[in-house]
Amino acid sequence: MTSRVILVLLALTANAGAESKRKGTPDKYAKAASAAFLEAVAAEERGDLQAASDLYAKAFEIAPHASTAYNLASVLLRSDRVTAAITYFDLYLAMAPQASDQQQVRAVLTSLETRPVTIEIKSTDGARERIDLTTAYILVDGDIISRPGGKAPFVVKLSPGRHRIDVVTAITSSNVELELEPGQPDDELRIKATPRRDGNVIYSARTSITAFINTKGAAEKRVTSGAEVSLPPGTHRIGLATRYECPPIAVTVPKGDDLAYVYAEELQALPPVVASSFPTRCRKLVIKQHKLTF
Amino acid sequence: MGRVCLCLLLGLIVGAAEAGPLKPKSVTKDYPYKALEAFVHASRCVRHQRCIQFALNAYESSFAESKQANTAFNLAELYYRLEDRPKALEWFKKYLELAPTTATDREEIQQLVKELESGPPVVTVGGYFDNATLDVDAIILVDGDVVGPSPATIRPTPDVEHVVERITARSYDANVFSVKSGEHNYVSVGGAMDVRPGNVVISGNERDASWTIGKLRVGSREPFQLAPGRYTAVSEQVCSSVQLEVKSATELLYVYVERGLERTNGCYSMKSRTLRLKRPQ
Numbered sequence: 001m002t003s004r005v006i007l008v009l010l011a012l013t014a015n016a017g018a019e020s021k022r023k024g025t026p027d028k029y030a031k032a033a034s035a036a037f038l039e040a041v042a043a044e045e046r047g048d049l050q051a052a053s054d055l056y057a058k059a060f061e062i063a064p065h066a067s068t069a070y071n072l073a074s075v076l077l078r079s080d081r082v083t084a085a086i087t088y089f090d091l092y093l094a095m096a097p098q099a100s101d102q103q104q105v106r107a108v109l110t111s112l113e114t115r116p117v118t119i120e121i122k123s124t125d126g127a128r129e130r131i132d133l134t135t136a137y138i139l140v141d142g143d144i145i146s147r148p149g150g151k152a153p154f155v156v157k158l159s160p161g162r163h164r165i166d167v168v169t170a171i172t173s174s175n176v177e178l179e180l181e182p183g184q185p186d187d188e189l190r191i192k193a194t195p196r197r198d199g200n201v202i203y204s205a206r207t208s209i210t211a212f213i214n215t216k217g218a219a220e221k222r223v224t225s226g227a228e229v230s231l232p233p234g235t236h237r238i239g240l241a242t243r244y245e246c247p248p249i250a251v252t253v254p255k256g257d258d259l260a261y262v263y264a265e266e267l268q269a270l271p272p273v274v275a276s277s278f279p280t281r282c283r284k285l286v287i288k289q290h291k292l293t294f
Numbered sequence: 295m296g297r298v299c300l301c302l303l304l305g306l307i308v309g310a311a312e313a314g315p316l317k318p319k320s321v322t323k324d325y326p327y328k329a330l331e332a333f334v335h336a337s338r339c340v341r342h343q344r345c346i347q348f349a350l351n352a353y354e355s356s357f358a359e360s361k362q363a364n365t366a367f368n369l370a371e372l373y374y375r376l377e378d379r380p381k382a383l384e385w386f387k388k389y390l391e392l393a394p395t396t397a398t399d400r401e402e403i404q405q406l407v408k409e410l411e412s413g414p415p416v417v418t419v420g421g422y423f424d425n426a427t428l429d430v431d432a433i434i435l436v437d438g439d440v441v442g443p444s445p446a447t448i449r450p451t452p453d454v455e456h457v458v459e460r461i462t463a464r465s466y467d468a469n470v471f472s473v474k475s476g477e478h479n480y481v482s483v484g485g486a487m488d489v490r491p492g493n494v495v496i497s498g499n500e501r502d503a504s505w506t507i508g509k510l511r512v513g514s515r516e517p518f519q520l521a522p523g524r525y526t527a528v529s530e531q532v533c534s535s536v537q538l539e540v541k542s543a544t545e546l547l548y549v550y551v552e553r554g555l556e557r558t559n560g561c562y563s564m565k566s567r568t569l570r571l572k573r574p575q
Contacts (some may be wrong), residue, residue, distance in 0.1 A: 014331050087338070092332045094321045113342065160342065180343055203448045212428040222428075223567030239430035245420030245445045248430040270375055271341075273347050279481040282445065283416040 041073065049079045066095035070105075077112075082183030086112050087146035118186040119178070121165065129192035130134065131167060131174070135294075139166040141206065142263030142288035149265075150160040164206040164269070165189065170294040173197045175204055175226050199228035201253060202292070206265040207272075209246070209285070212239035231260075240264060246282035250290065259292040306554040319364040329360035333368075340372060341364040363392035365404075374510075379478055382411040403429045415452050415473040420445030421460060422482030431480025434483075435459040438497065438567060457499055457552050459515070460484050461546065461574045468494060468515040492517025493543055496527060496536065498551035498566075507538070510529075514551075519543075 040055030054104035056072035059065075089109045093102060119139060123131045133154055135269075138146040141155055143165055148169075160182040174193035203211050205225035213229065213236065214223045223229055233255040238245040244286045253260045265286045318337060338350035344498035347371065350383050357365045370385035386407050393400060419434050420513045421444060421549035436458050437546035441448055449458050452475045460483040465486020495517045496505050503514040505527040512518045525538040534554060540547055548571050 058358065064331070087335075090334050090338050091331065094330055097320070097323070161344065179344070181344075212430060237430050239421075239428040241421075241428055244418065245428065245482075246441065270343055270346055270372075273350070273376060275347070276376065276378060278379075280478055281447070282420075 026107050033059045033065070033068075036062065036276075040075075044075060049075050053079060053081070058059065060188070064091075064095070065119070066099070068093050069095060069108075074140075078184070080133060080185065082112055082115075083181050084183075086183050095118065097162070113158065113182040116159050117180045117184050118155060118157050119180075120186075120188040121154040121156065121167070122152075122188055122190055123258050124190045124192035126192065128195065131169060131172060131191060131193050132192075133167065135169050136288075137166075137168045137261070137292050139168070139204075140164070140261070141262065141289070142286070144290060148294060160184065160204065164204060164263075164265075165191070166258065166261070166263075167193065168189050168202055168261065168292055169193070171196055173202050173226075197228055199230045200259050201229040201231055201251065202259055202260070202261045203227060203229060204263045206263075208242060209266060210241050211264075211265045212241065227230075238262075241286065242266060242282050243277070244280065244282045246285055249287055252291075254291050254293075257294055259294075261290040261292050263288040296481065296515050316374065318368045318371055322362070322364060324360075325356075326360050329356045329362065329365070332356075332359065333365055334355035337368065346376070347370070356374070356451055361392060363389055363394075363397075368536070377478065379410050379476065383407060383476075386410070386540075409453065410476055413473040413522050415475060416447060416478045417450055417471070417473055418445050418447045418459070418480045419458050419483060420480065422484060429462045429484075432460045432462040432465075433533070435461070435497075435550075435569075436567075438500070439554070439570075440569065455499070457497060457515075457550075458483050459497060461548075461571060461573065466492070466515075466517045466546075479568055492519050494518055494520050494538060494540060494547045494549075496549045496551060497554060498549075498564075500531065500551070501551045503531055503551070505520060505536070507548065517546075519546075531562055532564040533559070534564055534566075536566050541570070544573070546573055 004094065005186045036055050036059035037169060043051035043055055044061055050121055053075045056068055056075060060068045060072060069088045069092040071090060073085045076085035076088060086109060089105055093105055095111070121133065134150060135148050137144055137145070137148065138150070138154055140158070145156055146154055158178070158180055160180045163178045163180065164175060165178060166173065172193035172195065176189060176191060176227045178189065183274055203225060209225070211223040213223060213231065221229070222268060231253045233253050235252050236251050237247045237248050238251050251260055251262055266282070267286050312471040314423060318340065325333065331395055332352045333356040335412050336349040336356065339349035339352070339542055350369070353365055353369045353372070357369070357437050357524050358439065366389040370382050370389055373382040385483065386403055390403060390407065391503060419436070421432060434441050434444050434446040436448055436450070437456055444460055450473060452473055456474050457468065457470055458481055459466065467480060469483045471481045495515065496513050500514060505512050505514070507520070507525050507527045510518065520538070520540045522540050522542065525540065527538055532551070536549055536551060538549065539549060549566055550568040551564050551566045556562070
């Protein structure tokens with residue numbers, strides 16, 4: 001990706017030249033932007049990407065220009081600042097819709113936006129809340145990715161967006177909700193758990209879905225995600241609701257020390273807007289259930 | 295052969311033009327920079343399926359900066375996907391005001407506006423729970439007919455009152471609602487585990503009706519208990535009586551009485567239908 005120098009300078013100075021006879025104000029901004037741009041090019045040529053990105057950003061802020069956006073995006077990408085690069089490639093495409101490299105840049109942008117993020121799951125170091133992950137079930141968005149007996153490193157590749165991680169041992173459970181931005185660098189996730197968890201049903205919901213348990217022999221309970229639940233072995237009908245009633249589900253609770261894991265997620269293209277009462281219904285739910293044996 | 299191929303191709307093109315969901319639009323050369331920047335940030339949030347409230351605010355900022363048809367369209371499209379029909383309607387109308395008369399999607403959007411304004415209403419009926427529990431495995435009845443398990447989605451006649459009832463193994467609840475054309479709503483009916491015992495309920499479109507069965511006096515839509523046997527229920531309001539045949543202490547005998555609109559000889563005519571409902575377990 002090469003910098004676009006000449007075209008931008010001509011554009012900025014041409015504007016300055018054309019305007020200078022009529023108005024003073026645009027001229028001084030165009031000159032200042034041009035000066036910052038030239039400094040950025042020089043910094044880029046000597047390999048100082050931090051200075052280059054700062055100066056391109058300065059030029060862009062003084063006088064937004066498509067080529068400045070492009071150059072800035074290019075430098076940010078080379079500096080591994082992918083999230084910011086995405087922003088400026090996006091602006092470039094909007095500011096230069098007729099550019100001959102639209103398709104190429106769009107392809108780069110799509111690739112950056114959809115690139116999976118690698119997350120290594122680790123336990124916290126603190127003695128009280130440390131978890132031995134080799135004895136745990138690790139679930140991502142309701143799917144088991146590791147069972148007891150698994151070996152480190154515990155690594156997952158996740159697409160940008162929201163994800164729910166559950167880690168369950170025989171006596172503990174913990175969960176984390178992750179939001180990964182497009183272009184985010186690979187990372188590690190430190191999980192911790194309180195030393196004891198009671199209950200034989202793990203209920204995990206990625207969006208705000210409440211479970212209602214009012215079956216025979218059990219106390220009537222309203223349960224939110226991550227709460228501890230104890231139910232007698234057998235099949236139970238459990239109500240679910242967002243802001244609105246959803247169809248109920250059947251949950252089979254095993255005997256002994258085995259646990260029932262229930263995951264619920266509202267299938268929707270867009271996350272709901274908190275302040276809004278729409279949509280006025282429970283959307284389709286994705287339910288995943290597992291028997292966890294230790 | 296050439297003519298056949300051309301016809302097929304035209305058919306495919308027409309077919310493709312008619313089908314498909316709405317697609318967000320892009321900026322045009324008419325956007326000043328500030329409006330363009332807000333628009334681009336909004337579009338990126340939507341493309342990434344996150345920061346949707348930010349996207350709504352950013353599109354509105356862009357529109358405030360420069361009233362462009364494409365911004366109005368994208369706001370409308372986003373609200374439409376969020377199922378906020380009133381807002382979608384508002385912004386589709388703005389789009390039609392601003393878009394050129396030659397816009398290729400004008401007809402499609404006009405049709406959508408018509409549907410949002412006056413299309414058949416859609417109502418989802420389900421339990422109300424708030425801070426209480428939710429009694430599950432309910433069945434829903436609308437105007438005396440079983441429509442299915444709760445929650446149920448129905449397409450009721452607009453501008454008319456409808457009776458909706460939610461029955462579980464332990465509870466019975468009723469509500470009355472009406473809805474306007476174009477509306478999509480949720481109607482909540484009980485569900486808070488308000489245990490109401492009884493193996494008989496006389497429902498109907500008359501809220502304040504009361505019935506006398508021997509020495510027992512009951513209100514409309516209030517369950518009560520009768521031993522197995524035959525009974526006659528009478529009301530001061532209606533000309534005819536309702537015959538009740540209770541077969542079981544556990545099965546729910548449900549009677550829906552539709553009262554006529556006009557009084558004749560001091561009482562109203564009526565039609566009734568009876569359902570025997572095995573209560574969900």
